Amino acid sequence: MTGVLLGTHLPRGVTRWQDAAMAEPASDADLLAQAGRRAEAAFGEIVHRHGRPLYAVAYRWLESPADAEEIVQDAFLLLWRKRARVVLVGDSALPWLIVTVKHLAANRRRARMRREQHERRARLEPRFADLDDERGAVADLLRRAFAALPPLDAEIARLCLLEDVTYAEAAARLGLTEGAVRNRLSRARTRLRRSIDEQGTEDAP
Numbered sequence: 001m002t003g004v005l006l007g008t009h010l011p012r013g014v015t016r017w018q019d020a021a022m023a024e025p026a027s028d029a030d031l032l033a034q035a036g037r038r039a040e041a042a043f044g045e046i047v048h049r050h051g052r053p054l055y056a057v058a059y060r061w062l063e064s065p066a067d068a069e070e071i072v073q074d075a076f077l078l079l080w081r082k083r084a085r086v087v088l089v090g091d092s093a094l095p096w097l098i099v100t101v102k103h104l105a106a107n108r109r110r111a112r113m114r115r116e117q118h119e120r121r122a123r124l125e126p127r128f129a130d131l132d133d134e135r136g137a138v139a140d141l142l143r144r145a146f147a148a149l150p151p152l153d154a155e156i157a158r159l160c161l162l163e164d165v166t167y168a169e170a171a172a173r174l175g176l177t178e179g180a181v182r183n184r185l186s187r188a189r190t191r192l193r194r195s196i197d198e199q200g201t202e203d204a205p
Helices: 028-032 038-062 065-082 094-122 133-147 151-162 167-174 179-203
Strands: none
Touching: 028 038, 038 065, 038 094, 065 094, 094 151, 094 167, 133 151, 133 179, 151 167, 151 179, 167 179
């Protein structure tokens, strides 16, 4: 499924659900039951109905617009993947979505707290103090390159590149999806290479 956006925006190429045969608006259960080419348009109607209240719930938990939007998108993606077997309360997907958003947001908040604790410890404990001069110069180059990354991207890069943690393990620790870890790590690698190259050029005699 194409990316889900908040508010009145629907998946790319998807129009609002319309069915002239229905006198009343279709229930969420009816929309999730649609198949084939009608499925994405029907799901887009669910996004339109529930995107804003879900964003409000996520924001109350995380107090970050970017994190709240990402959590809501992850919740809709989970609903899309599980739509054939999800059990709704009545005919509305909203209760299921709210529970999912709260669960994802709680994971993200715990991961944020663990990351902040790790960053505090890292500031108090020199990580490269025992290296010789040559290795210390390389370590300093890496430290500066990592410091230039956004905190979450730096933590993903540290886990996956320095500690050799798998995507799945990093996602579980940080309260992200594996897809988010892959995308952020790809961007982090590009920025690290660019930063190291630029620093190497500046330090060259």
